[in-house]
Amino acid sequence: MKIIQKSILLIIALAIFGLNYFLEDNVDGYVLRVIINCGIGMILAMSLNLINGCAGQFSLGHAGFMGVGAYASALITTVLTLSPFFKTDLGVGCAILTGGLAAAVAGYLVGLPSLRLRGDYLAIVTLGFGEIIRICFLNFEQVGGARGLPGIPRVANFFWVYLWVVVTFVALLRLLRSSYGRAILSVRENEIAAESMGINIAHYKIVAFVISSFFAGIAGGLFAHFQSFIDPNSFVFNKSVEVVIMVVIGGMGSLSGAMLGGIIVTLLPELLRAFDNYRMVIFPLILIILMLVRPRGIFGHKEIWELFRKKASS
């Protein structure tokens, strides 16, 4: 990576660090909570975008990967009292990373059927996976079962979440810009032609699943260490659908679109709180209108900066 890019990233990281203290002092706790949830939503949406948007596979099990990450990391910081190190910021960071890796392993296992299945059929398999994961957590007494897992150290703050948003964004952007990423895109575009280019389709489908579920696991870990309490209900099928909505709204295959989708889907229900119970009618209504106006998502296949570049040139 060039020095300029490195320094830009460093500045962004410092800015997030500074903003963290600013927000904690000056912003209402509820607002900060929503902002952090937006960040987690963005990571989830960006990661699912790799499978659904870029590789062209349809996964409905993202909450499952998130759950694996959440429970695996929370297990390290609470149940398995390994060492006091895992109560510190750095220790929790390591635990969250482990959660991501655990989710990546799960992603590998779920990626395998994707070699033989596509479209709706794959969606059903991934849906099934998500439910199996949730029901496992529901029945393991060691992680609290239906009562959930309380007392998770509350370490993930604005800084940690948005640092991961940046890491996810940069990692996925660089992946998509590489020949590796183009190979993933070509699998979506035309499998036969991709194979004729010498691309091992099976390999890239699995890679997409593994990377995507890694970041979903990270999002889960952050979620657990932000809420300080998780239960199987946090990772229901509805959560997976929510993430799919984020990706579709933003535009399949668009990273910046996924980020925007993550914000919209997290933020809208909060903004509509004034409408009380009607918000669950108004929210979907807004989604329907959005899809009618922009059928390919807000940004379509493009990134936000590409949209502006096109306007500037024409």
Place this chain on the structure above:
Amino acid sequence: MILSIKNLSVNYGLIPAIRNLSMEVGQGETVALIGANGAGKTTILRAVSGLIKLASGSVVFDGQDIARLKSHLIVRRGMSHVPERRGIFANLTVYENLLMGAYIRKLLPGDLDEVYSLFPILLERKKQIAGTLSGGEQQMLAISRALLSKPKLMLLDEPSLGLAPQITKSIFSIIQKINKAGTTVLLVEQNAQAALKISHRGYVLEVGEITHTDTSEALLTNDAVRKAYLGDH
């Protein structure tokens, strides 16, 4: 022989599509495989490039049996397949499509220029989304993309499909050029006339079996072939 197919059989489920077919392509040749709809032309190409499994038979490419090799590995041995309906990556730019062509090797500085000199229109449309190209341009892109893997043998599946006669003509003359530059070509076509005109030898395929084989010149004057495929009554 760069490619020799012996006793190839392919089934779709229980239904045999190709039965006991043998054919050869010599180094440096352009060989045309012609036949009507559903004769099995595309099936043969797909079986050769590993996209579908064969029931029996052997495919020897460049001295090695590739019959049970996976498609993406066959490409690495120097065989490039331009699929039917072109199979371009519609949402990627022309440039990105070309980069994908060179996926298996390192792209050298002159490689793209070589392709652009064959098809200057692609240079003009470099940044355009490939799906917005015309049919002819898409075919040019598909051929260029295949060329960028520097194949020894290029399999072309119906390059004239859906194209105006004029464009077909120019594409066929470029195929001839590519062949003269040293790439062996196996050309599958419904447009028998055009295919035989630019090829050295031809095979005529009817419902999974080869009925005629000869030099292209001889096939062009063969009565039976003329009646069946060249619109001569």
